[in-house]
Amino acid sequence: xxxxxxxxxxxxxxxxxxxxxxxxxxxxxxxxxxxxxxxxxxxxxxxxxxxxxxxxxxxxxxxxxxxxxxxxxxxxxxxxxxxxxxxxxxxxxxxxxxxxxxxxxxxxxxxxxxxxxxxxxxxxxxxxxxxxxxxxxxxxxxxxxxxxxxxxxxxxxxxxxxxxxxxxxxxxxxxxxxxxxxxxxxxxxxxxxxxxxxxxxxxxxxxxxxxxxxxxxxxxxxxxxxxxxxxxxxxxxxxxxxxxxxxxxxxxxxxxxxxxxxxxxxxxxxxxxxxxxxxxxxxxxxxxxxxxxxxxxxxxxxxxxxxxxxxxxxxxxxxxxxxxxxxxxxxxxxxxxxxxxxxxxxxxxxxxxxxxxxxxxxxxxxxxxxxxxxxxxxxxxxxxxxxxxxxxxxxxxxxxxxxxxxxxxxxxxxxxxxxxxxxxxxxxxxxxxxxxxxxxxxxxxxxxxxxxxxxxxxxxxxxxxxxxxxxxxxxxxxxxxxx
Ligand code: NBP
Numbered sequence: 001x002x003x004x005x006x007x008x009x010x011x012x013x014x015x016x017x018x019x020x021x022x023x024x025x026x027x028x029x030x031x032x033x034x035x036x037x038x039x040x041x042x043x044x045x046x047x048x049x050x051x052x053x054x055x056x057x058x059x060x061x062x063x064x065x066x067x068x069x070x071x072x073x074x075x076x077x078x079x080x081x082x083x084x085x086x087x088x089x090x091x092x093x094x095x096x097x098x099x100x101x102x103x104x105x106x107x108x109x110x111x112x113x114x115x116x117x118x119x120x121x122x123x124x125x126x127x128x129x130x131x132x133x134x135x136x137x138x139x140x141x142x143x144x145x146x147x148x149x150x151x152x153x154x155x156x157x158x159x160x161x162x163x164x165x166x167x168x169x170x171x172x173x174x175x176x177x178x179x180x181x182x183x184x185x186x187x188x189x190x191x192x193x194x195x196x197x198x199x200x201x202x203x204x205x206x207x208x209x210x211x212x213x214x215x216x217x218x219x220x221x222x223x224x225x226x227x228x229x230x231x232x233x234x235x236x237x238x239x240x241x242x243x244x245x246x247x248x249x250x251x252x253x254x255x256x257x258x259x260x261x262x263x264x265x266x267x268x269x270x271x272x273x274x275x276x277x278x279x280x281x282x283x284x285x286x287x288x289x290x291x292x293x294x295x296x297x298x299x300x301x302x303x304x305x306x307x308x309x310x311x312x313x314x315x316x317x318x319x320x321x322x323x324x325x326x327x328x329x330x331x332x333x334x335x336x337x338x339x340x341x342x343x344x345x346x347x348x349x350x351x352x353x354x355x356x357x358x359x360x361x362x363x364x365x366x367x368x369x370x371x372x373x374x375x376x377x378x379x380x381x382x383x384x385x386x387x388x389x390x391x392x393x394x395x396x397x398x399x400x401x402x403x404x405x406x407x408x409x410x411x412x413x414x415x416x417x418x419x420x421x422x423x424x425x426x427x428x429x430x431x432x433x434x435x436x437x438x439x440x441x442x443x444x445x446x447x448x449x450x451x452x453x454x455x456x457x458x459x460x461x462x463x464x465x466x467x468x469x470x471x472x473x474x475x476x477x478x479x480x481x482x483x
Contacts, residue, residue: 131187
């Protein structure tokens with residue numbers, strides 16, 4: 001149904017797959033929704049195909065679109081992230097009145113959101129950068145939404161966003177994350193965790209396929225079973241679906257037909273870059289981004305295969321298949337735990353750096369539904385931060401420490417097996433090194449400090465007394481206290 005005279009509670013600009021599904025979601029949930037797309041064909045197509053799902057108010061100019069919104073106006077931008085977003089913000093800010101709210105629901109870089117929030121606030125309007133997770137299916141049936149921006153905008157926006165968000169146990173998967181770029185920052189790290197979660201699942205598959213010699217359909221059954229335990233999650237569920245799928249053309253397992261070069265749109269890379277900038281070791285996420293890059297290094301990979309880099313002579317392990325499968329399950333759980341722990345570390349560091357006061361419990365709550373990393377496991381994360389909001393690291397929570405007791409030996413065995421089999425398991429292996437680094441009483445950082453002092457007089461601290469010291473390396477090698 002469309003009615004040009006009815007004022008809309010919310011508007012959506014950009015009606016490609018995400019925007020049109022979000023608009024339908026608003027309409028299906030009883031909101032009158034204004035819709036506008038730069039090229040009117042998409043607006044017409046939406047109304048023609050889905051106009052009966054609720055109340056839509058279509059417009060062909062941004063001015064008509066703005067005029068069709070009730071005050072304070074609320075418009076969500078769902079256009080290609082980047083320049084298009086800036087162009088639409090400018091048009092909306094021009095046409096809107098003071099106090100109106102512009103929401104960017106695209107995958108914006110959080111530093112752009114911080115800049116945009118300042119610019120839009122200077123023009124008298126509110127700007128909310130909102131991370132929206134769940135892909136096109138989530139946009140239609142209930143995404144997880146992570147809005148940042150001014151708290152007062154949340155008072156107005158909250159109820160309408162709650163009406164379309166996913167819902168778990170009566171709790172909507174949306175809450176105000178924090179000021180300016182907090183929402184998009186958290187969405188970025190969510191995507192980084194998603195990269196790591198997908199990569200560890202991929203590594204488990206690789207080991208079962210080429211280590212245990214199992215066929216995709218058989219591995220699909222294993223994943224189905226895993227989905228009823230600690231690993232219960234959307235990603236494990238769809239992994240079973242993908243592995244069970246046959247290619248409709250050839251009848252071969254689809255996974256064997258798909259080119260093994262993973263794509264990316266950049267949010268994982270941003271998460272890794274930001275981790276480097278903040279000095280937070282998000283090794284699982286960074287390795288996952290590198291793993292996708294390596295998979296797409298087609299020329300290098302084919303030269304390495306053709307040139308036959310030596311594989312070594314160590315014989316494969318003789319493992320019991322059932323035990324190996326269970327070990328891989330536990331290694332996957334452990335590596336996943338590390339990736340989440342590191343992701344939450346990054347959120348904590350970002351929140352401190354930018355003064356956002358993000359509550360990790362909110363994330364564990366809203367990520368339980370709608371989003372790609374939704375998992376049973378998030379209830380445990382929520383409980384961990386409920387018990388201790390200042391946990392130094394997620395893996396130090398008593399429940400997860402207990403889990404690690406049972407995971408550590410299988411995890412080590414799997415990394416050894418992968419190494420001996422010559423199978424890549426970058427996140428399984430690097431997460432284990434991260435874990436052992438955290439546990440280590442002494443790290444080689446002492447030696448690195450010595451080297452730095454040797455070549456650059458960078459000084460060092462002593463374990464036995466306060467102060468800053470230097471050795472006269474090129475002189476008599478005496479100790480000098482510099483501070
Ligand atoms: P796209 O990212 O493919 O963007 C297409 C839309 O942007 C069209 O409506 C297009 O209008 C509009 N647009 C462009 Br391009 N340049 C414009 C300009 N200068 N002025 C006005 N409109 C312009 O759409 P999408 O895949 O639906 O994603 C929308 C946003 O949601 C993106 O930021 C994306 O990163 C984010 N997101 C996507 C997913 C997903 O699963 N796809 C998930 C989560 C978030 P036109 O029709 O006139 O060309």
